[in-house]
Amino acid sequence: MSVVSGTLQSPMQSPPLPGDGGRLPRGGASIVQQGGAESRADLLFALLARGAAIFILIMLGALVLVLTTAAMPSITAFKAHFLASSSWRPNEREVVMRDAKGNIMRDADGEEVTVTLPPEFGALPVIYGTVVSSIIALFVAVPLSIGASLFIVRIGPRIGLLLGPISFLIEFLAAIPSIAYGIWGLFVLAPFLQDHLEPALNAVAGKVFFLRMFHSDQGLTGRDMLCAGLILAVMILPIITSLGRDVLRAVPRVQIEGSLALGATWWQSCQVMLRYGRTGLFGAIMLGLARAAGETMAVAMVIGNANRISSSLFAPAQTMSSLLANEFAEASSNIQRSALVEVALILLVMSLLFNVIARYMIVGRSARPAV
């Protein structure tokens, strides 16, 4: 009713509305110019929405603040060394002092002189573990998911396939709780790697230098960097696929038709499509990377939980998030808790960077917002 009356009236005739600030909406008469009660509701809604947005920003700010405060003891104790050290030793350790010649030092009573080393923490092994497991995940997931999105957008419709169920199933993968992936990894993937894939690779790869990473002298457990990377690959497949599909759908039809008109084969037109959407696709990959870096439970179950840097993918490792899952609840000292918080802070900053780059690439560059 009021919508009709609003459009019928001239804007000049209506009294200024509270909260409208005297500004007139673009295009002159509009539905905003209505009875007082409804516009007040609009105002309230606008304020609430703005409040909600600001609240989320405040929460993020508070999170960073709290993490930084809690990480302060560790930051001041280990400084930049934290990022370069590969020692993660929660216990104090007594060391016998030795003189310049390497002899054990003794005091007047003949007792060995010892010094107690305080706990020491460094994040390098877990940063390494996060980076390497994410790279493995991307290495496996990117070709698969780009291929799948191309199939959904171009190949599927061409051969007359019903794509609804396929799209749905791929997106459904993203809805499976990560603990379910973890259990699958623990009971299916890890034993398979341990009993079949890894022994087979071990037999040949040890002899070839550049394949050394597929070789281990230690016992094979199947719970290692490779297993974590493969689990992560499955977990980031759906997000890259569904974002990639949206990016490819947003490629203007003119581009493809133009390339075909210029004599491109059908396959070459697909390449044009991929090239046109490459920034968006890269953004999709970055979001997948962010998820891989932050994934916790599934990784903690299959990575073997050892804070060490090893050149072999068959050796147990640790990521930042799996370290937090393993140690935070039962941390044995305040400095250890603080060091764990610092790891969380590094992870947060890393994820934030990935997300910012990804959003910029998808939203800022492709024709249509994909997320």
Added chain:
Amino acid sequence: MRIQSFLAAAGLAFVLGGAAHADVRLQGGGATFPAPIYQRWVTEYQKAHPDIKIDYQAIGSGGGIKGITDKTFDWAGSDAPMSKKELQAAGGAEKIVEIPTVAGAVVLAYNLPGFNGELKLDGPVLADIYLGQIKKWNDPRIAALNEGAALPDLAITSVHRTDGSGTNYIFTNYLSTQSENFKNKIGSGKQVEWPTGTGGPQNAGVTQIVQTTHGALGYVELAYALENKIPFATLKNRDGHFVKASAESVSMAGEGALNQMSHGLAVNIWDQHGQKAYPISSFTYVIVYKDLDYLKDQEKARALTDFLRWATSEGETLAPSLDYAPLSAGVQKKVASAINSLTWSGHPIATASR
């Protein structure tokens, strides 16, 4: 007249009894390892004393020590005795009484396909396995302990616990007594830095890896290994005897430490002498203040001492059914005199039965 005075006396007794017995509530908490036996003790004790309510929250040894230090707990449980720093924070060693309640052990679970019989290990070999210096099951040093047994040419995967725990504390302390190298390179604590092997969370995580990995060796609590029927190794003790962990052999480890108990009962019982003493054993403790006036209510003090006295004597018979090692007779005597030494504002607590 007689009836009246009888009624009056009965009424008075009822009022007194009611006043004396109302609202006795003891709040405790701490180590998770002894929680099942503590809960069982509380249940049994309350059957006889329905007016006393006792709680125990299994929140970890660290939480228990924190709770007794700031006196939010009336009694605390801890797998490790309090450290010097922790004792200082609680007002000094002489203010605190640490009472052993039951003992537990850490056993070495293994997965050796095709190996039948009982695996035998000793401390130094174990230390070198966890240091990564013994890498294969058919290493001559392991073979020397297992004469006649066919050990496979298989890599050893050592498995450790990733969470901070009393099990880590006992195991690393034991290995530090066995190997100078282990003591210097790894040391002891609730969490340490392992140079080799794979980690899993808690007993369940370690067991899971051991059970699914050929050639794995991991350490878990005895109670957990018995409940889940996991094969575990026989260990050579200080006197050179090979001992299988059991409630009895762990009790004997406690008995072996009797002569160290002259200054307080918080002694380490790993690596003890004795023909039947299992080497990786440890007490778990109840911690209270020596003077119980922090409980504010003398009835509470009386109830607490009575409960502890009952638990560490009659209550011990319940321990084996839950796979804990009971205190040996000698240790029980020491514990009883420690409980009798508790005071209320400097005076002995009346021991009259309630």
